[in-house]
Amino acid sequence: MEIPHALWIVFLFAMGASTGSFLNVVVYRLPLELSIVRPASHCTGCKHPIAWYDNIPIISWFVLMGHCRHCRATFSFRYPFVELLTAMLFVGLYWAYFIEGVRSDMPLFGQGGYIVYSGHIIMLCALLACSLIDAEHWVIPLSVSYIAAGAGLIMSMIAPYWATIKLESPCELAPYASPGSGAAALGAAAGLVVSLLLLKFGLLKPSFAEWEQDQIDDQKEANPSGQPTAVRNDKDPAAKDSKGLSVGIDINVRREMLREVAFLAPIVSGGVIFLLVLGGGGELGRWWREIILEQKWMAGLLGSVFGFMIGGGVVWATRILGSLAFGREAMGLGDVHLMAAVGAVLGWAGATIAFFVAPFFGLGWALTRLALHRSREIPYGPFLSMGTLLVMVLYDMIIGYFAGAFTIPGTMP
Ligand SMILES: [Zn+2]
Numbered sequence: 258m259e260i261p262h263a264l265w266i267v268f269l270f271a272m273g274a275s276t277g278s279f280l281n282v283v284v285y286r287l288p289l290e291l292s293i294v295r296p297a298s299h300c301t302g303c304k305h306p307i308a309w310y311d312n313i314p315i316i317s318w319f320v321l322m323g324h325c326r327h328c329r330a331t332f333s334f335r336y337p338f339v340e341l342l343t344a345m346l347f348v349g350l351y352w353a354y355f356i357e358g359v360r361s362d363m364p365l366f367g368q369g370g371y372i373v374y375s376g377h378i379i380m381l382c383a384l385l386a387c388s389l390i391d392a393e394h395w396v397i398p399l400s401v402s403y404i405a406a407g408a409g410l411i412m413s414m415i416a417p418y419w420a421t422i423k424l425e426s427p428c429e430l431a432p433y434a435s436p437g438s439g440a441a442a443l444g445a446a447a448g449l450v451v452s453l454l455l456l457k458f459g460l461l462k463p464s465f466a467e468w469e470q471d472q473i474d475d476q477k478e479a480n481p482s483g484q485p486t487a488v489r490n491d492k493d494p495a496a497k498d499s500k501g502l503s504v505g506i507d508i509n510v511r512r513e514m515l516r517e518v519a520f521l522a523p524i525v526s527g528g529v530i531f532l533l534v535l536g537g538g539g540e541l542g543r544w545w546r547e548i549i550l551e552q553k554w555m556a557g558l559l560g561s562v563f564g565f566m567i568g569g570g571v572v573w574a575t576r577i578l579g580s581l582a583f584g585r586e587a588m589g590l591g592d593v594h595l596m597a598a599v600g601a602v603l604g605w606a607g608a609t610i611a612f613f614v615a616p617f618f619g620l621g622w623a624l625t626r627l628a629l630h631r632s633r634e635i636p637y638g639p640f641l642s643m644g645t646l647l648v649m650v651l652y653d654m655i656i657g658y659f660a661g662a663f664t665i666p667g668t669m670p
Contacts, residue, residue, distance in 0.1 A: 260357055262455060264350055273347030276382060277340035284339070284389045287398050302330030314340040319476050322430035339389070342427045346381050350374065353526035353650055361653050362430060364421035372419060372457045375428050377414030377649065380405040380602040384642035387595055391638030397591025397632025402598040406565055409601030413561035417553035424557075427660035428653045432560030432604040436546040437536040439556060448524035461520055464513040521573065528566065568600020568608030569593045575612075592637055599645050609653055615644035 266591040286293055298307040305327045311317050318337035325332065353359045354374060355366050364370045383405035387397045409432070416422045418429035424433040434442060455461040463469075477559035549556050572593045579587030604619040627632075648655065 262368060264426055267349050268510035269345045271346040271630045272343035274340045274512060277343030278312070278336075279312040280343060280382060280389075280405075281339050282388050284393075287386075287401070288394045288396065290595035295449070298354045300325040300328060300332075302328055303328035313511045315344070320378060325416065339385075343382065343385065346385070346481075350381065350649075351640065357652065359650055360430060361428060362423040362426060364419070367423040369416075369419035369651060371417055372412060373422065373531075374656045376408050376431070376602050379408035380598065381646065382596070383408075387591075388639040388642045390603040391591070393637045395636050397589065397595055399591065399594050400533050402591075405598035406601040409598065409603075410558060410561045410563070412602065413557035414554040415557070417557045427455050428656050429604070430555060432564045432601070434549065434558075434560035434563055436542070437532060438563045438605075439549050439559035440535035440545060441528040441532040443535070445524050445528035445566045446562055447531070448527025450518050451523040451527070455523070456520065457542055460493060462516055464516040464520075465508065466536055468508050475534050489605060496668050506572030510585055513586075517573070521570075521577075524566070552591050560604065561617070564603065564605040564608060565597045566600070568612075569597030571609050571612050588637060592641060595638060595641055603645070603649065603652075606656060606659070607645075607652060611644040611648040613644075614647055615640040 282298070283293060296306075297306060300307060302325055305325065306512050311321060311326055315337050317332075318332060321332070323332050323334060324330065345381075349549075351366070351374065354363050355370060360373075361374065366374065383401045386401050390401075391397050413432045417424055419434065423432050424431060436603055452461065456463060537539055549559075572588060573590075575587075576588040576590075577595065596612055599611060604612070615637070619637065622635065624641070
């Protein structure tokens with residue numbers, strides 16, 4: 258028996274509102290490096306704990322008219338807004354996928370559709386949290402991106418075992434590697450491990466290392482007892498000022514970019530070498546092809562890893578080329594991680610297209626600012642998120658268009 262849409266929608270709305278309530282905690286506490294779980298919700302004015310009946314998503318804020326029951330301190334409208342927005346994302350995605358049917362091959366929600374839905378909704382929640390934090394603090398927390406990427410990897414490993422989830426069409430519902438893209442993904446992953454080890458043992462230097470050390474020293478001077486909180490705020494104009502005032506630290510952006518190129522070199526060469534060795538037609542190639550065809554979880558996993566590498570790689574390449582060209586940092590490493598996570602969930606094509614759609618949202622915002630004479634600049638994370646959401650809804654249309662024009666690697670057997 259199939260459960261009617263209306264029941265799912267009520268359930269998902271409640272789930273979404275509660276998740277939004279949790280996202281509020283994450284967005285408030287994570288940038289301040291406070292624990293997500295403890296203490297329980299309390300008024301920041303009078304420290305009074307908030308009772309469960311005053312903590313019901315969306316509703317409680319309106320019942321209390323945005324004030325603390327005890328000290329009448331104001332609670333921001335952002336709290337019910339984020340809860341409502343999250344609930345609408347939960348319901349909206351269900352509506353688009355299972356009622357409107359924007360993804361042609363999507364099975365019913367109860368027959369495997371929920372696997373794709375879960376992976377996508379976790380990513381959307383992560384994007385929302387990152388966007389809110391980025392808009393306020395000009396930094397994207399990597400941990401949130403990792404959660405989205407992890408959801409993508411798990412979804413892609415499970416999806417191939419559901420006969421209802423189609424993975425062979427160009428508009429596949431979850432990332433799925435061909436022998437070629439799988440080999441490249443495995444090589445790139447091996448290269449990433451090498452790069453991280455080189456970094457750990459000091460054979461590679463992280464970019465902006467001197468600047469970051471300087472920031473930590475500054476903070477220690479200002480606050481000798483406190484833990485140093487090194488949150489790099491490269492895009493914040495205020496942080497640039499402090500960078501300029503820093504004693505004797507001269508940042509050469511081009512030199513820092515060469516460090517990042519050195520970090521990426523093992524990853525790119527790993528991908529190319531594995532592609533040439535395992536993706537070829539020889540003995541090894543045949544052996545690899547058999548593994549990929551038999552071990553479906555591996556094809557899913559590597560498809561997701563491939564998406565992670567390409568999604569992050571496109572942003573990173575833009576960052577390096579832009580920074581080399583203009584001599585100042587273009588795009589943050591937070592943006593790189595964000596789109597890598599999108600690639601792990603939507604696959605390489607979705608992430609790449611979303612990255613190229615994002616500037617149009619940025620342009621729209623810039624024009625709105627011009628028209629309204631408002632000066633508030635916002636960072637790039639929210640635009641990347643909006644681009645991703647648009648691509649999710651229009652995925653079949655866009656991929657269908659490209660599939661007609663080119664052969665899409667990664668989807669061919
Ligand atoms: Zn209070």
